[in-house]
Amino acid sequence: MTKSLLEEVMTVSLRRGILYPTAEIYGGLAGFYDFGPIGTRIRNNLIRLWRTRFVENRDNVFEVSGNTLLPSPVFEASGHLDHFTDPSASCSKGHITRIDQLIEERLKIPAEGKRNDELEAIVREKKLRCPVCGDPLGEVTSFGLMFGTSVGGERRQAFLRPETAQNIFLGFKRVQTAMRAKLPFGVAQIGRSYRNEISPRQSIVRVREFGQMEIEYFVDPDQLDECPLFEELAPIPLNFVTREAQEKAAKQSATDFTSIQISVQEAFEKKYVPNQWMACILGDEVEFFKLLGIPDQAIRFRHMRPEETPHYSGGNFDLEVNLSFGWKEVIGNAYRRDHDLKSHMKGSQKDLSYDLEGAKVIPHVLEPSFGIDRLIYAILEHTYRPQDKTRGWNWFQLPPQLAPYHGVVLPLLNRSELEERATTLYSVCRGQGLDVLYDASGRIGRRYARADEIGIPKAVTIDPQSLEDQTATIRYRDTGDQTRHLISEIPNLLKLQHDFSSFFRLSPKP
Numbered sequence: 460m461t462k463s464l465l466e467e468v469m470t471v472s473l474r475r476g477i478l479y480p481t482a483e484i485y486g487g488l489a490g491f492y493d494f495g496p497i498g499t500r501i502r503n504n505l506i507r508l509w510r511t512r513f514v515e516n517r518d519n520v521f522e523v524s525g526n527t528l529l530p531s532p533v534f535e536a537s538g539h540l541d542h543f544t545d546p547s548a549s550c551s552k553g554h555i556t557r558i559d560q561l562i563e564e565r566l567k568i569p570a571e572g573k574r575n576d577e578l579e580a581i582v583r584e585k586k587l588r589c590p591v592c593g594d595p596l597g598e599v600t601s602f603g604l605m606f607g608t609s610v611g612g613e614r615r616q617a618f619l620r621p622e623t624a625q626n627i628f629l630g631f632k633r634v635q636t637a638m639r640a641k642l643p644f645g646v647a648q649i650g651r652s653y654r655n656e657i658s659p660r661q662s663i664v665r666v667r668e669f670g671q672m673e674i675e676y677f678v679d680p681d682q683l684d685e686c687p688l689f690e691e692l693a694p695i696p697l698n699f700v701t702r703e704a705q706e707k708a709a710k711q712s713a714t715d716f717t718s719i720q721i722s723v724q725e726a727f728e729k730k731y732v733p734n735q736w737m738a739c740i741l742g743d744e745v746e747f748f749k750l751l752g753i754p755d756q757a758i759r760f761r762h763m764r765p766e767e768t769p770h771y772s773g774g775n776f777d778l779e780v781n782l783s784f785g786w787k788e789v790i791g792n793a794y795r796r797d798h799d800l801k802s803h804m805k806g807s808q809k810d811l812s813y814d815l816e817g818a819k820v821i822p823h824v825l826e827p828s829f830g831i832d833r834l835i836y837a838i839l840e841h842t843y844r845p846q847d848k849t850r851g852w853n854w855f856q857l858p859p860q861l862a863p864y865h866g867v868v869l870p871l872l873n874r875s876e877l878e879e880r881a882t883t884l885y886s887v888c889r890g891q892g893l894d895v896l897y898d899a900s901g902r903i904g905r906r907y908a909r910a911d912e913i914g915i916p917k918a919v920t921i922d923p924q925s926l927e928d929q930t931a932t933i934r935y936r937d938t939g940d941q942t943r944h945l946i947s948e949i950p951n952l953l954k955l956q957h958d959f960s961s962f963f964r965l966s967p968k969p
């Protein structure tokens with residue numbers, strides 16, 4: 460039987476230390492994966508790129524690092540305790556099924572956001588049954604997605620955060636006063652979030668513990684159409700799925716939506732998005748994606764339908780990536796208005812307003828929320844290259860900025876003079892801050908394969924000629940071509956691919 464793309468990606472990932480199930484030797488725990496040494500390098504590189512572009516290169520974005528366990532009143536105020544649920548139903552054998560997903564998969568109709576009674580009516584009418592055992596399904600109820608626990612001797616109720624965003628709202632006043640931040644400013648956080656998903660699936664695409672990189676941009680409600688990045692981002696094209704396109708597709712029972720191409724400027728001026736800030740956030744993401752190895756045509760922004768959008772939102776626009784099992788949300792972009800700060804003002808009885816020249820203002824919030832794990836899976840799938848006639852192994856064409864190492868140094872033969880020369884080069888590269896790997900074991904072809912499999916862009920080989928003329932070959936992962944260079948030039952040649960200047964050109968001054 461041929462493997463699906465997901466299975467192929469996972470086979471290499473498991474073998475090469477990118478990912479593996481958590482507690483695998485005890486049979487694992489559904490919805491939990493660990494990143495291995497190679498996956499951790501890729502993950503760290505992704506985080507580094509994100510942080511460089513969206514935090515360090517911006518004068519008015521501040522990064523915080525909050526705890527993952529938060530007291531219950533936080534989630535009473537935010538609404539998560541009452542509303543952060545998924546519709547579910549059990550069969551007589553106790554299997555729990557997420558009903559909106561079951562309906563979408565079986566009947567190919569949108570079901571997210573429908574009320575439990577509406578979903579139950581569909582289940583009865585279409586005679587949907589438990590996908591595990593085929594038994595009839597019971598009542599559709601709301602399944603709480605947060606993991607709860609109790610803290611200390613007094614057993615105070617607390618929950619693992621389902622999004623990193625809440626710490627940002629809780630610390631808003633501290634950050635604003637400590638940094639003397641003036642609107643508009645952003646607070647960013649990279650960290651872990653937890654959701655007790657009813658049916659985790661597709662490796663790290665839907666898991667119960669995952670990483671998020673979120674920014675809350677706090678903006679004067681009167682200046683939502685004055686984003687400092689607009690001029691730069693205005694021409695960037697966006698693949699955009701309107702609500703109308705989704706309604707049309709639903710009427711025609713079509714399984715996919717037509718997207719249109721509009722610029723950031725048009726998205727704002729023709730009111731596809733609620734404000735200029737949102738248009739810029741989408742354009743900024745398109746620019747970021749250029750570095751990730753995911754082609755432009757494989758990303759689109761979908762305007763979430765009303766039933767998928769929280770009542771307080773001024774518009775949600777998911778960045779979706781086309782994967783082998785359909786379009787999947789990888790970034791949630793939301794215009795949250797003043798909902799969060801207002802809710803926490805009410806819940807905590809603390810003043811979280813901003814002093815705008817003597818007037819008390821509750822800033823409005825725009826939030827791009829990146830899922831780290833989903834993004835890594837999307838990158839792996841889009842950079843995966845199956846073996847072919849010229850290359851007898853599967854490999855990843857990872858962009859050099861994401862690759863786990865800049866290069867690998869290989870002595871061609873098991874001879875001490877070659878190994879000595881190779882280890883010296885390896886040390887020189889490391890001394891210059893390059894992340895290089897040294898690999899002396901096995902046939903050279905096998906070593907090229909191992910390097911390709913984890914996406915290392917360049918392999919440097921020290922061979923007998925190196926001893927005579929102080930040169931070495933560089934083999935390029937993408938083409939398999941080789942060129943010969945002076946060994947003294949090699950560190951610089953490995954470095955060249957890491958020129959970020961064009962990528963990080965945006966640096967607005969306040």
Ligand code: GAP
Pocket residue numbers: 621622623624654656663664665666667669671673788789790791826828829830831832833834
């Ligand atoms: N603060 C807003 C927020 O959390 P979201 O759309 O629920 O918004 C943002 O989540 C991103 O987090 C998603 O686009 C996705 O990449 C990631 N994410 C959410 N649930 C996930 C899960 N169960 N497994 C993996 N990633 C998930």
